Amino acid sequence: MQSELETTFTNIKILKNAALADYTNTDTGGPADWLAFPENVTEVKQLVKFGNHHNLPITVIGNASNLIVRDGGIAGLVIILTAMKAITVNDNQVTAQAGAALISATKVACEARLSGLEFAAGIPGSVGGAVFMNAGAYGGEIKDVLAYATVLTATGEVIDVTNDELEFGYRHSNIQDHQGEIVLAATFKLQPAPFEQIKQQMDDLNARRASKQPLEWPSCGSVFKRPTGYFAGKLIHDAGLQGYTSGGAQVSTKHAGFIINIGGGTATDYLKVIAHVQATVLAKFGVHLETEVRIIGRGKDEQI
Ligand SMILES: Cc1cc2nc3c(=O)[nH]c(=O)nc-3n(C[C@H](O)[C@H](O)[C@H](O)COP(=O)(O)OP(=O)(O)OC[C@H]3O[C@@H](n4cnc5c(N)ncnc54)[C@H](O)[C@@H]3O)c2cc1C
Structure with missing residues:
Protein backbone atom coordinates (compact mmCIF):
# COMPACT_ATOMS: atom_id res chain seq x y z
CA MET A 1 0.00 0.00 0.00
CA GLN A 2 2.74 2.43 0.96
CA SER A 3 4.67 2.19 -2.27
CA GLU A 4 1.27 2.40 -3.99
CA LEU A 5 0.78 5.83 -2.38
CA GLU A 6 4.02 7.02 -3.96
CA THR A 7 3.40 5.43 -7.35
CA THR A 8 -0.25 6.58 -7.53
CA PHE A 9 0.58 10.22 -6.85
CA THR A 10 3.74 10.93 -8.77
CA ASN A 11 2.47 14.50 -9.38
CA ILE A 12 1.92 15.32 -5.68
CA LYS A 13 4.80 16.03 -3.29
CA ILE A 14 4.61 13.31 -0.64
CA LEU A 15 7.19 12.85 2.13
CA LYS A 16 7.63 9.63 4.06
CA ASN A 17 8.27 9.72 7.82
CA ALA A 18 8.25 13.53 7.73
CA ALA A 19 9.27 15.39 10.91
CA LEU A 20 6.24 17.53 11.78
CA ALA A 21 8.39 19.63 14.12
CA ASP A 22 9.59 21.27 10.90
CA TYR A 23 6.03 22.51 10.28
CA THR A 24 4.51 23.20 13.72
CA ASN A 25 4.75 26.66 15.25
CA THR A 26 6.06 25.14 18.51
CA ASP A 27 8.90 23.39 16.63
CA THR A 28 7.81 20.15 18.32
CA GLY A 29 6.04 16.98 17.29
CA GLY A 30 6.87 13.54 15.95
CA PRO A 31 6.81 12.37 12.33
CA ALA A 32 3.88 11.86 9.99
CA ASP A 33 3.96 8.43 8.35
CA TRP A 34 3.14 10.32 5.14
CA LEU A 35 2.91 14.04 4.53
CA ALA A 36 1.24 15.19 1.30
CA PHE A 37 1.21 18.70 -0.18
CA PRO A 38 -1.75 18.88 -2.60
CA GLU A 39 -1.92 21.96 -4.81
CA ASN A 40 -5.60 21.87 -5.77
CA VAL A 41 -9.00 20.48 -4.83
CA THR A 42 -8.74 17.55 -7.23
CA GLU A 43 -5.54 16.40 -5.53
CA VAL A 44 -7.11 16.70 -2.07
CA LYS A 45 -10.06 14.60 -3.26
CA GLN A 46 -7.75 11.99 -4.76
CA LEU A 47 -5.70 11.73 -1.56
CA VAL A 48 -8.81 11.40 0.61
CA LYS A 49 -10.27 8.77 -1.70
CA PHE A 50 -7.01 6.81 -1.58
CA GLY A 51 -6.84 7.08 2.23
CA ASN A 52 -10.42 5.92 2.66
CA HIS A 53 -9.97 3.06 0.20
CA HIS A 54 -6.84 1.84 2.02
CA ASN A 55 -8.11 2.49 5.55
CA LEU A 56 -5.35 5.02 6.03
CA PRO A 57 -6.17 7.56 8.76
CA ILE A 58 -6.24 11.10 7.35
CA THR A 59 -5.32 14.27 9.24
CA VAL A 60 -5.59 17.72 7.67
CA ILE A 61 -3.44 20.58 8.88
CA GLY A 62 -2.87 24.17 7.87
CA ASN A 63 -0.13 26.33 9.37
CA ALA A 64 0.07 24.13 12.49
CA SER A 65 -0.09 27.24 14.67
CA ASN A 66 -2.75 25.83 16.99
CA LEU A 67 -1.45 22.34 17.17
CA ILE A 68 0.58 20.09 19.43
CA VAL A 69 1.52 16.88 17.67
CA ARG A 70 2.53 14.25 20.23
CA ASP A 71 6.11 13.00 19.96
CA GLY A 72 5.02 9.65 18.52
CA GLY A 73 3.83 11.51 15.43
CA ILE A 74 0.74 10.88 13.33
CA ALA A 75 -0.23 7.54 11.86
CA GLY A 76 -1.33 7.44 8.25
CA LEU A 77 -1.58 10.34 5.85
CA VAL A 78 -1.24 13.96 6.90
CA ILE A 79 -2.48 16.43 4.29
CA ILE A 80 -0.98 19.89 4.66
CA LEU A 81 -2.87 22.51 2.65
CA THR A 82 -0.31 25.32 2.59
CA ALA A 83 0.36 24.90 -1.15
CA MET A 84 -3.29 25.85 -1.85
CA LYS A 85 -3.00 29.56 -1.22
CA ALA A 86 -4.73 31.54 -3.98
CA ILE A 87 -6.65 34.64 -2.89
CA THR A 88 -9.06 36.51 -5.17
CA VAL A 89 -11.19 39.62 -4.81
CA ASN A 90 -14.65 39.95 -6.31
CA ASP A 91 -16.54 43.17 -5.54
CA ASN A 92 -16.75 43.26 -1.75
CA GLN A 93 -15.79 39.63 -1.30
CA VAL A 94 -12.39 38.04 -0.73
CA THR A 95 -12.09 34.33 -1.44
CA ALA A 96 -9.05 32.48 -0.15
CA GLN A 97 -8.05 28.86 -0.55
CA ALA A 98 -7.77 27.00 2.74
CA GLY A 99 -3.98 26.95 2.80
CA ALA A 100 -3.57 30.68 2.29
CA ALA A 101 -2.18 32.46 5.32
CA LEU A 102 -4.95 34.39 7.07
CA ILE A 103 -2.45 37.24 7.36
CA SER A 104 -2.10 37.27 3.54
CA ALA A 105 -5.90 37.44 3.21
CA THR A 106 -5.95 40.49 5.51
CA LYS A 107 -3.28 42.17 3.37
CA VAL A 108 -5.16 41.45 0.12
CA ALA A 109 -8.36 42.84 1.67
CA CYS A 110 -6.50 45.96 2.76
CA GLU A 111 -5.01 46.47 -0.73
CA ALA A 112 -8.53 46.08 -2.16
CA ARG A 113 -9.75 48.70 0.31
CA LEU A 114 -12.04 46.22 2.01
CA SER A 115 -12.57 46.37 5.76
CA GLY A 116 -13.59 43.63 8.21
CA LEU A 117 -10.58 41.32 8.43
CA GLU A 118 -8.34 43.78 10.32
CA PHE A 119 -8.77 41.85 13.59
CA ALA A 120 -6.96 38.90 11.99
CA ALA A 121 -3.89 40.86 10.86
CA GLY A 122 -1.59 39.00 13.26
CA ILE A 123 -3.21 35.57 13.52
CA PRO A 124 -0.61 33.18 12.07
CA GLY A 125 -2.98 30.42 10.94
CA SER A 126 -4.24 29.35 7.55
CA VAL A 127 -7.68 30.36 6.30
CA GLY A 128 -8.93 26.76 6.67
CA GLY A 129 -7.62 26.52 10.23
CA ALA A 130 -9.17 29.88 11.04
CA VAL A 131 -12.60 28.73 9.85
CA PHE A 132 -12.22 25.42 11.71
CA MET A 133 -11.33 27.30 14.93
CA ASN A 134 -13.48 30.41 14.40
CA ALA A 135 -10.28 32.30 15.10
CA GLY A 136 -10.66 35.72 16.63
CA ALA A 137 -8.90 38.61 18.29
CA TYR A 138 -9.53 42.16 19.50
CA GLY A 139 -13.30 41.85 19.39
CA GLY A 140 -13.54 40.28 15.93
CA GLU A 141 -13.86 36.69 14.81
CA ILE A 142 -14.21 34.74 11.58
CA LYS A 143 -17.94 34.37 12.25
CA ASP A 144 -18.35 38.15 11.77
CA VAL A 145 -17.02 38.20 8.22
CA LEU A 146 -17.42 34.75 6.68
CA ALA A 147 -20.05 34.51 3.94
CA TYR A 148 -19.51 30.81 3.27
CA ALA A 149 -16.87 28.11 3.36
CA THR A 150 -16.29 25.60 0.59
CA VAL A 151 -16.03 22.20 2.20
CA LEU A 152 -15.17 18.67 1.12
CA THR A 153 -17.64 16.45 2.96
CA ALA A 154 -16.88 13.03 4.37
CA THR A 155 -18.81 11.57 1.43
CA GLY A 156 -16.55 13.30 -1.09
CA GLU A 157 -18.86 16.14 -2.19
CA VAL A 158 -17.66 19.73 -2.51
CA ILE A 159 -20.34 22.04 -1.09
CA ASP A 160 -20.66 25.65 0.04
CA VAL A 161 -21.64 25.91 3.70
CA THR A 162 -23.09 29.20 4.91
CA ASN A 163 -22.03 31.08 8.01
CA ASP A 164 -25.22 29.99 9.85
CA GLU A 165 -24.75 26.39 8.87
CA LEU A 166 -21.26 26.35 10.40
CA GLU A 167 -22.81 26.98 13.86
CA PHE A 168 -19.89 29.11 15.00
CA GLY A 169 -19.21 29.54 18.70
CA TYR A 170 -16.24 30.61 20.78
CA ARG A 171 -13.26 28.98 19.01
CA HIS A 172 -15.70 26.53 17.50
CA SER A 173 -17.25 25.63 14.16
CA ASN A 174 -19.19 22.46 13.54
CA ILE A 175 -16.43 21.25 11.20
CA GLN A 176 -14.84 20.19 14.50
CA ASP A 177 -17.80 17.86 15.09
CA HIS A 178 -18.02 16.50 11.53
CA GLN A 179 -15.39 13.81 11.22
CA GLY A 180 -13.66 13.91 7.84
CA GLU A 181 -14.80 17.37 6.66
CA ILE A 182 -12.12 19.53 5.08
CA VAL A 183 -12.35 23.28 4.53
CA LEU A 184 -11.14 23.97 0.98
CA ALA A 185 -11.75 27.72 0.78
CA ALA A 186 -13.50 30.60 2.50
CA THR A 187 -15.31 33.64 1.14
CA PHE A 188 -15.39 36.75 3.32
CA LYS A 189 -17.96 39.51 2.89
CA LEU A 190 -16.30 42.86 3.61
CA GLN A 191 -17.11 46.56 3.51
CA PRO A 192 -15.40 49.26 1.42
CA ALA A 193 -13.21 51.60 3.48
CA PRO A 194 -10.20 53.85 2.91
CA PHE A 195 -6.86 52.04 2.59
CA GLU A 196 -5.13 54.18 5.23
CA GLN A 197 -7.86 53.51 7.79
CA ILE A 198 -7.64 49.74 7.31
CA LYS A 199 -3.84 49.73 7.31
CA GLN A 200 -3.67 51.89 10.44
CA GLN A 201 -6.00 49.54 12.29
CA MET A 202 -3.95 46.49 11.26
CA ASP A 203 -0.68 48.18 12.25
CA ASP A 204 -2.12 49.20 15.63
CA LEU A 205 -3.34 45.69 16.41
CA ASN A 206 -0.02 44.17 15.35
CA ALA A 207 1.85 46.60 17.58
CA ARG A 208 -0.43 45.69 20.51
CA ARG A 209 0.15 42.02 19.81
CA ALA A 210 3.93 42.41 19.63
CA SER A 211 4.00 44.30 22.92
CA LYS A 212 1.96 41.64 24.78
CA GLN A 213 2.88 38.32 23.14
CA PRO A 214 6.23 36.47 23.02
CA LEU A 215 6.28 36.44 19.22
CA GLU A 216 10.05 36.03 19.22
CA TRP A 217 9.66 32.45 20.53
CA PRO A 218 8.05 29.34 19.02
CA SER A 219 4.59 28.81 20.54
CA CYS A 220 1.04 27.81 19.71
CA GLY A 221 -0.56 31.07 20.79
CA SER A 222 -3.01 31.05 23.70
CA VAL A 223 -2.95 27.50 24.99
CA PHE A 224 -6.20 27.66 26.95
CA LYS A 225 -9.71 28.85 26.18
CA ARG A 226 -11.12 31.72 28.19
CA PRO A 227 -13.09 30.12 31.04
CA THR A 228 -16.50 31.73 31.61
CA GLY A 229 -16.07 34.66 33.96
CA TYR A 230 -12.26 34.55 34.02
CA PHE A 231 -9.18 35.16 31.90
C1 LIG B 1 1.77 33.61 18.08
C2 LIG B 1 0.36 33.11 17.89
C3 LIG B 1 -0.70 33.98 18.03
C4 LIG B 1 -2.01 33.51 17.86
N1 LIG B 1 -3.04 34.40 18.01
C5 LIG B 1 -4.30 33.96 17.86
C6 LIG B 1 -5.39 34.87 17.99
O1 LIG B 1 -5.22 36.05 18.25
N2 LIG B 1 -6.64 34.36 17.83
C7 LIG B 1 -6.88 33.06 17.53
O2 LIG B 1 -8.05 32.66 17.38
N3 LIG B 1 -5.87 32.18 17.38
C8 LIG B 1 -4.60 32.60 17.53
N4 LIG B 1 -3.56 31.72 17.38
C9 LIG B 1 -3.85 30.31 17.11
C10 LIG B 1 -3.93 29.92 15.62
O3 LIG B 1 -3.15 30.79 14.80
C11 LIG B 1 -5.37 29.89 15.14
O4 LIG B 1 -6.15 28.98 15.89
C12 LIG B 1 -5.47 29.49 13.65
O5 LIG B 1 -6.78 29.67 13.22
C13 LIG B 1 -5.07 28.03 13.41
O6 LIG B 1 -4.91 27.85 12.00
P1 LIG B 1 -3.85 26.80 11.45
O7 LIG B 1 -3.91 26.81 9.98
O8 LIG B 1 -2.52 27.05 12.06
O9 LIG B 1 -4.46 25.46 12.00
P2 LIG B 1 -3.67 24.13 12.47
O10 LIG B 1 -2.93 24.44 13.73
O11 LIG B 1 -2.90 23.62 11.31
O12 LIG B 1 -4.87 23.21 12.80
C14 LIG B 1 -5.75 23.49 13.87
C15 LIG B 1 -6.94 22.52 13.76
O13 LIG B 1 -7.66 22.84 12.59
C16 LIG B 1 -7.77 21.70 11.76
N5 LIG B 1 -7.69 22.19 10.37
C17 LIG B 1 -6.73 23.03 9.88
N6 LIG B 1 -7.01 23.31 8.60
C18 LIG B 1 -8.14 22.65 8.27
C19 LIG B 1 -8.93 22.55 7.09
N7 LIG B 1 -8.60 23.19 5.97
N8 LIG B 1 -10.04 21.77 7.12
C20 LIG B 1 -10.39 21.10 8.26
N9 LIG B 1 -9.68 21.16 9.39
C21 LIG B 1 -8.57 21.94 9.41
C22 LIG B 1 -6.61 20.80 12.14
O14 LIG B 1 -6.89 19.44 11.89
C23 LIG B 1 -6.51 21.08 13.63
O15 LIG B 1 -7.43 20.29 14.38
C24 LIG B 1 -2.24 32.16 17.55
C25 LIG B 1 -1.16 31.28 17.39
C26 LIG B 1 0.14 31.75 17.56
C27 LIG B 1 1.29 30.80 17.38
Whole structure:
Protein backbone atom coordinates (compact mmCIF):
# COMPACT_ATOMS: atom_id res chain seq x y z
CA MET A 1 0.00 0.00 0.00
CA GLN A 2 2.74 2.43 0.96
CA SER A 3 4.67 2.19 -2.27
CA GLU A 4 1.27 2.40 -3.99
CA LEU A 5 0.78 5.83 -2.38
CA GLU A 6 4.02 7.02 -3.96
CA THR A 7 3.40 5.43 -7.35
CA THR A 8 -0.25 6.58 -7.53
CA PHE A 9 0.58 10.22 -6.85
CA THR A 10 3.74 10.93 -8.77
CA ASN A 11 2.47 14.50 -9.38
CA ILE A 12 1.92 15.32 -5.68
CA LYS A 13 4.80 16.03 -3.29
CA ILE A 14 4.61 13.31 -0.64
CA LEU A 15 7.19 12.85 2.13
CA LYS A 16 7.63 9.63 4.06
CA ASN A 17 8.27 9.72 7.82
CA ALA A 18 8.25 13.53 7.73
CA ALA A 19 9.27 15.39 10.91
CA LEU A 20 6.24 17.53 11.78
CA ALA A 21 8.39 19.63 14.12
CA ASP A 22 9.59 21.27 10.90
CA TYR A 23 6.03 22.51 10.28
CA THR A 24 4.51 23.20 13.72
CA ASN A 25 4.75 26.66 15.25
CA THR A 26 6.06 25.14 18.51
CA ASP A 27 8.90 23.39 16.63
CA THR A 28 7.81 20.15 18.32
CA GLY A 29 6.04 16.98 17.29
CA GLY A 30 6.87 13.54 15.95
CA PRO A 31 6.81 12.37 12.33
CA ALA A 32 3.88 11.86 9.99
CA ASP A 33 3.96 8.43 8.35
CA TRP A 34 3.14 10.32 5.14
CA LEU A 35 2.91 14.04 4.53
CA ALA A 36 1.24 15.19 1.30
CA PHE A 37 1.21 18.70 -0.18
CA PRO A 38 -1.75 18.88 -2.60
CA GLU A 39 -1.92 21.96 -4.81
CA ASN A 40 -5.60 21.87 -5.77
CA VAL A 41 -9.00 20.48 -4.83
CA THR A 42 -8.74 17.55 -7.23
CA GLU A 43 -5.54 16.40 -5.53
CA VAL A 44 -7.11 16.70 -2.07
CA LYS A 45 -10.06 14.60 -3.26
CA GLN A 46 -7.75 11.99 -4.76
CA LEU A 47 -5.70 11.73 -1.56
CA VAL A 48 -8.81 11.40 0.61
CA LYS A 49 -10.27 8.77 -1.70
CA PHE A 50 -7.01 6.81 -1.58
CA GLY A 51 -6.84 7.08 2.23
CA ASN A 52 -10.42 5.92 2.66
CA HIS A 53 -9.97 3.06 0.20
CA HIS A 54 -6.84 1.84 2.02
CA ASN A 55 -8.11 2.49 5.55
CA LEU A 56 -5.35 5.02 6.03
CA PRO A 57 -6.17 7.56 8.76
CA ILE A 58 -6.24 11.10 7.35
CA THR A 59 -5.32 14.27 9.24
CA VAL A 60 -5.59 17.72 7.67
CA ILE A 61 -3.44 20.58 8.88
CA GLY A 62 -2.87 24.17 7.87
CA ASN A 63 -0.13 26.33 9.37
CA ALA A 64 0.07 24.13 12.49
CA SER A 65 -0.09 27.24 14.67
CA ASN A 66 -2.75 25.83 16.99
CA LEU A 67 -1.45 22.34 17.17
CA ILE A 68 0.58 20.09 19.43
CA VAL A 69 1.52 16.88 17.67
CA ARG A 70 2.53 14.25 20.23
CA ASP A 71 6.11 13.00 19.96
CA GLY A 72 5.02 9.65 18.52
CA GLY A 73 3.83 11.51 15.43
CA ILE A 74 0.74 10.88 13.33
CA ALA A 75 -0.23 7.54 11.86
CA GLY A 76 -1.33 7.44 8.25
CA LEU A 77 -1.58 10.34 5.85
CA VAL A 78 -1.24 13.96 6.90
CA ILE A 79 -2.48 16.43 4.29
CA ILE A 80 -0.98 19.89 4.66
CA LEU A 81 -2.87 22.51 2.65
CA THR A 82 -0.31 25.32 2.59
CA ALA A 83 0.36 24.90 -1.15
CA MET A 84 -3.29 25.85 -1.85
CA LYS A 85 -3.00 29.56 -1.22
CA ALA A 86 -4.73 31.54 -3.98
CA ILE A 87 -6.65 34.64 -2.89
CA THR A 88 -9.06 36.51 -5.17
CA VAL A 89 -11.19 39.62 -4.81
CA ASN A 90 -14.65 39.95 -6.31
CA ASP A 91 -16.54 43.17 -5.54
CA ASN A 92 -16.75 43.26 -1.75
CA GLN A 93 -15.79 39.63 -1.30
CA VAL A 94 -12.39 38.04 -0.73
CA THR A 95 -12.09 34.33 -1.44
CA ALA A 96 -9.05 32.48 -0.15
CA GLN A 97 -8.05 28.86 -0.55
CA ALA A 98 -7.77 27.00 2.74
CA GLY A 99 -3.98 26.95 2.80
CA ALA A 100 -3.57 30.68 2.29
CA ALA A 101 -2.18 32.46 5.32
CA LEU A 102 -4.95 34.39 7.07
CA ILE A 103 -2.45 37.24 7.36
CA SER A 104 -2.10 37.27 3.54
CA ALA A 105 -5.90 37.44 3.21
CA THR A 106 -5.95 40.49 5.51
CA LYS A 107 -3.28 42.17 3.37
CA VAL A 108 -5.16 41.45 0.12
CA ALA A 109 -8.36 42.84 1.67
CA CYS A 110 -6.50 45.96 2.76
CA GLU A 111 -5.01 46.47 -0.73
CA ALA A 112 -8.53 46.08 -2.16
CA ARG A 113 -9.75 48.70 0.31
CA LEU A 114 -12.04 46.22 2.01
CA SER A 115 -12.57 46.37 5.76
CA GLY A 116 -13.59 43.63 8.21
CA LEU A 117 -10.58 41.32 8.43
CA GLU A 118 -8.34 43.78 10.32
CA PHE A 119 -8.77 41.85 13.59
CA ALA A 120 -6.96 38.90 11.99
CA ALA A 121 -3.89 40.86 10.86
CA GLY A 122 -1.59 39.00 13.26
CA ILE A 123 -3.21 35.57 13.52
CA PRO A 124 -0.61 33.18 12.07
CA GLY A 125 -2.98 30.42 10.94
CA SER A 126 -4.24 29.35 7.55
CA VAL A 127 -7.68 30.36 6.30
CA GLY A 128 -8.93 26.76 6.67
CA GLY A 129 -7.62 26.52 10.23
CA ALA A 130 -9.17 29.88 11.04
CA VAL A 131 -12.60 28.73 9.85
CA PHE A 132 -12.22 25.42 11.71
CA MET A 133 -11.33 27.30 14.93
CA ASN A 134 -13.48 30.41 14.40
CA ALA A 135 -10.28 32.30 15.10
CA GLY A 136 -10.66 35.72 16.63
CA ALA A 137 -8.90 38.61 18.29
CA TYR A 138 -9.53 42.16 19.50
CA GLY A 139 -13.30 41.85 19.39
CA GLY A 140 -13.54 40.28 15.93
CA GLU A 141 -13.86 36.69 14.81
CA ILE A 142 -14.21 34.74 11.58
CA LYS A 143 -17.94 34.37 12.25
CA ASP A 144 -18.35 38.15 11.77
CA VAL A 145 -17.02 38.20 8.22
CA LEU A 146 -17.42 34.75 6.68
CA ALA A 147 -20.05 34.51 3.94
CA TYR A 148 -19.51 30.81 3.27
CA ALA A 149 -16.87 28.11 3.36
CA THR A 150 -16.29 25.60 0.59
CA VAL A 151 -16.03 22.20 2.20
CA LEU A 152 -15.17 18.67 1.12
CA THR A 153 -17.64 16.45 2.96
CA ALA A 154 -16.88 13.03 4.37
CA THR A 155 -18.81 11.57 1.43
CA GLY A 156 -16.55 13.30 -1.09
CA GLU A 157 -18.86 16.14 -2.19
CA VAL A 158 -17.66 19.73 -2.51
CA ILE A 159 -20.34 22.04 -1.09
CA ASP A 160 -20.66 25.65 0.04
CA VAL A 161 -21.64 25.91 3.70
CA THR A 162 -23.09 29.20 4.91
CA ASN A 163 -22.03 31.08 8.01
CA ASP A 164 -25.22 29.99 9.85
CA GLU A 165 -24.75 26.39 8.87
CA LEU A 166 -21.26 26.35 10.40
CA GLU A 167 -22.81 26.98 13.86
CA PHE A 168 -19.89 29.11 15.00
CA GLY A 169 -19.21 29.54 18.70
CA TYR A 170 -16.24 30.61 20.78
CA ARG A 171 -13.26 28.98 19.01
CA HIS A 172 -15.70 26.53 17.50
CA SER A 173 -17.25 25.63 14.16
CA ASN A 174 -19.19 22.46 13.54
CA ILE A 175 -16.43 21.25 11.20
CA GLN A 176 -14.84 20.19 14.50
CA ASP A 177 -17.80 17.86 15.09
CA HIS A 178 -18.02 16.50 11.53
CA GLN A 179 -15.39 13.81 11.22
CA GLY A 180 -13.66 13.91 7.84
CA GLU A 181 -14.80 17.37 6.66
CA ILE A 182 -12.12 19.53 5.08
CA VAL A 183 -12.35 23.28 4.53
CA LEU A 184 -11.14 23.97 0.98
CA ALA A 185 -11.75 27.72 0.78
CA ALA A 186 -13.50 30.60 2.50
CA THR A 187 -15.31 33.64 1.14
CA PHE A 188 -15.39 36.75 3.32
CA LYS A 189 -17.96 39.51 2.89
CA LEU A 190 -16.30 42.86 3.61
CA GLN A 191 -17.11 46.56 3.51
CA PRO A 192 -15.40 49.26 1.42
CA ALA A 193 -13.21 51.60 3.48
CA PRO A 194 -10.20 53.85 2.91
CA PHE A 195 -6.86 52.04 2.59
CA GLU A 196 -5.13 54.18 5.23
CA GLN A 197 -7.86 53.51 7.79
CA ILE A 198 -7.64 49.74 7.31
CA LYS A 199 -3.84 49.73 7.31
CA GLN A 200 -3.67 51.89 10.44
CA GLN A 201 -6.00 49.54 12.29
CA MET A 202 -3.95 46.49 11.26
CA ASP A 203 -0.68 48.18 12.25
CA ASP A 204 -2.12 49.20 15.63
CA LEU A 205 -3.34 45.69 16.41
CA ASN A 206 -0.02 44.17 15.35
CA ALA A 207 1.85 46.60 17.58
CA ARG A 208 -0.43 45.69 20.51
CA ARG A 209 0.15 42.02 19.81
CA ALA A 210 3.93 42.41 19.63
CA SER A 211 4.00 44.30 22.92
CA LYS A 212 1.96 41.64 24.78
CA GLN A 213 2.88 38.32 23.14
CA PRO A 214 6.23 36.47 23.02
CA LEU A 215 6.28 36.44 19.22
CA GLU A 216 10.05 36.03 19.22
CA TRP A 217 9.66 32.45 20.53
CA PRO A 218 8.05 29.34 19.02
CA SER A 219 4.59 28.81 20.54
CA CYS A 220 1.04 27.81 19.71
CA GLY A 221 -0.56 31.07 20.79
CA SER A 222 -3.01 31.05 23.70
CA VAL A 223 -2.95 27.50 24.99
CA PHE A 224 -6.20 27.66 26.95
CA LYS A 225 -9.71 28.85 26.18
CA ARG A 226 -11.12 31.72 28.19
CA PRO A 227 -13.09 30.12 31.04
CA THR A 228 -16.50 31.73 31.61
CA GLY A 229 -16.07 34.66 33.96
CA TYR A 230 -12.26 34.55 34.02
CA PHE A 231 -9.18 35.16 31.90
CA ALA A 232 -6.88 32.16 31.54
CA GLY A 233 -3.76 34.36 31.48
CA LYS A 234 -4.71 36.13 34.71
CA LEU A 235 -5.42 32.86 36.53
CA ILE A 236 -2.04 31.48 35.41
CA HIS A 237 -0.31 34.70 36.42
CA ASP A 238 -2.05 34.78 39.80
CA ALA A 239 -1.11 31.15 40.39
CA GLY A 240 2.54 32.18 40.06
CA LEU A 241 3.10 29.90 37.11
CA GLN A 242 4.90 32.27 34.75
CA GLY A 243 8.35 30.91 34.09
CA TYR A 244 7.34 27.36 35.07
CA THR A 245 9.44 25.08 32.87
CA SER A 246 9.54 21.42 31.94
CA GLY A 247 12.37 20.48 29.59
CA GLY A 248 12.26 23.12 26.87
CA ALA A 249 8.64 24.24 27.37
CA GLN A 250 8.02 27.28 29.54
CA VAL A 251 5.02 29.35 30.60
CA SER A 252 5.89 32.69 29.04
CA THR A 253 6.91 35.46 31.41
CA LYS A 254 5.59 37.96 28.86
CA HIS A 255 2.11 36.47 28.37
CA ALA A 256 0.91 33.86 30.86
CA GLY A 257 -1.44 32.27 28.32
CA PHE A 258 1.45 31.25 26.06
CA ILE A 259 3.84 28.32 26.44
CA ILE A 260 7.05 28.91 24.54
CA ASN A 261 9.74 26.54 23.33
CA ILE A 262 12.92 27.93 24.85
CA GLY A 263 15.06 25.43 22.97
CA GLY A 264 14.97 21.67 22.49
CA GLY A 265 11.39 21.44 23.76
CA THR A 266 9.29 18.40 22.89
CA ALA A 267 5.55 17.87 22.68
CA THR A 268 5.88 15.83 25.88
CA ASP A 269 7.39 18.89 27.60
CA TYR A 270 4.41 20.94 26.39
CA LEU A 271 1.93 18.36 27.67
CA LYS A 272 3.67 18.27 31.07
CA VAL A 273 3.50 22.06 31.40
CA ILE A 274 -0.16 22.08 30.30
CA ALA A 275 -1.05 19.38 32.86
CA HIS A 276 0.80 21.23 35.63
CA VAL A 277 -0.89 24.54 34.81
CA GLN A 278 -4.32 22.89 34.70
CA ALA A 279 -3.78 21.08 38.01
CA THR A 280 -2.41 24.17 39.77
CA VAL A 281 -5.16 26.52 38.57
CA LEU A 282 -7.82 23.96 39.48
CA ALA A 283 -6.35 23.49 42.96
CA LYS A 284 -5.95 27.24 43.62
CA PHE A 285 -9.06 28.68 42.00
CA GLY A 286 -11.36 25.72 41.27
CA VAL A 287 -11.35 26.59 37.56
CA HIS A 288 -10.72 23.98 34.87
CA LEU A 289 -8.68 25.36 31.99
CA GLU A 290 -9.74 23.72 28.75
CA THR A 291 -7.14 23.68 26.00
CA GLU A 292 -7.74 25.82 22.92
CA VAL A 293 -4.74 24.24 21.22
CA ARG A 294 -5.56 20.97 19.45
CA ILE A 295 -3.53 18.01 20.68
CA ILE A 296 -3.25 15.19 18.18
CA GLY A 297 -1.12 12.17 17.32
CA ARG A 298 0.26 9.23 19.24
CA GLY A 299 2.46 9.14 22.35
CA LYS A 300 6.12 8.38 21.85
CA ASP A 301 5.86 4.64 22.51
CA GLU A 302 2.48 4.07 20.94
CA GLN A 303 2.31 2.14 17.70
CA ILE A 304 -0.89 2.34 15.69
C1 LIG B 1 1.77 33.61 18.08
C2 LIG B 1 0.36 33.11 17.89
C3 LIG B 1 -0.70 33.98 18.03
C4 LIG B 1 -2.01 33.51 17.86
N1 LIG B 1 -3.04 34.40 18.01
C5 LIG B 1 -4.30 33.96 17.86
C6 LIG B 1 -5.39 34.87 17.99
O1 LIG B 1 -5.22 36.05 18.25
N2 LIG B 1 -6.64 34.36 17.83
C7 LIG B 1 -6.88 33.06 17.53
O2 LIG B 1 -8.05 32.66 17.38
N3 LIG B 1 -5.87 32.18 17.38
C8 LIG B 1 -4.60 32.60 17.53
N4 LIG B 1 -3.56 31.72 17.38
C9 LIG B 1 -3.85 30.31 17.11
C10 LIG B 1 -3.93 29.92 15.62
O3 LIG B 1 -3.15 30.79 14.80
C11 LIG B 1 -5.37 29.89 15.14
O4 LIG B 1 -6.15 28.98 15.89
C12 LIG B 1 -5.47 29.49 13.65
O5 LIG B 1 -6.78 29.67 13.22
C13 LIG B 1 -5.07 28.03 13.41
O6 LIG B 1 -4.91 27.85 12.00
P1 LIG B 1 -3.85 26.80 11.45
O7 LIG B 1 -3.91 26.81 9.98
O8 LIG B 1 -2.52 27.05 12.06
O9 LIG B 1 -4.46 25.46 12.00
P2 LIG B 1 -3.67 24.13 12.47
O10 LIG B 1 -2.93 24.44 13.73
O11 LIG B 1 -2.90 23.62 11.31
O12 LIG B 1 -4.87 23.21 12.80
C14 LIG B 1 -5.75 23.49 13.87
C15 LIG B 1 -6.94 22.52 13.76
O13 LIG B 1 -7.66 22.84 12.59
C16 LIG B 1 -7.77 21.70 11.76
N5 LIG B 1 -7.69 22.19 10.37
C17 LIG B 1 -6.73 23.03 9.88
N6 LIG B 1 -7.01 23.31 8.60
C18 LIG B 1 -8.14 22.65 8.27
C19 LIG B 1 -8.93 22.55 7.09
N7 LIG B 1 -8.60 23.19 5.97
N8 LIG B 1 -10.04 21.77 7.12
C20 LIG B 1 -10.39 21.10 8.26
N9 LIG B 1 -9.68 21.16 9.39
C21 LIG B 1 -8.57 21.94 9.41
C22 LIG B 1 -6.61 20.80 12.14
O14 LIG B 1 -6.89 19.44 11.89
C23 LIG B 1 -6.51 21.08 13.63
O15 LIG B 1 -7.43 20.29 14.38
C24 LIG B 1 -2.24 32.16 17.55
C25 LIG B 1 -1.16 31.28 17.39
C26 LIG B 1 0.14 31.75 17.56
C27 LIG B 1 1.29 30.80 17.38
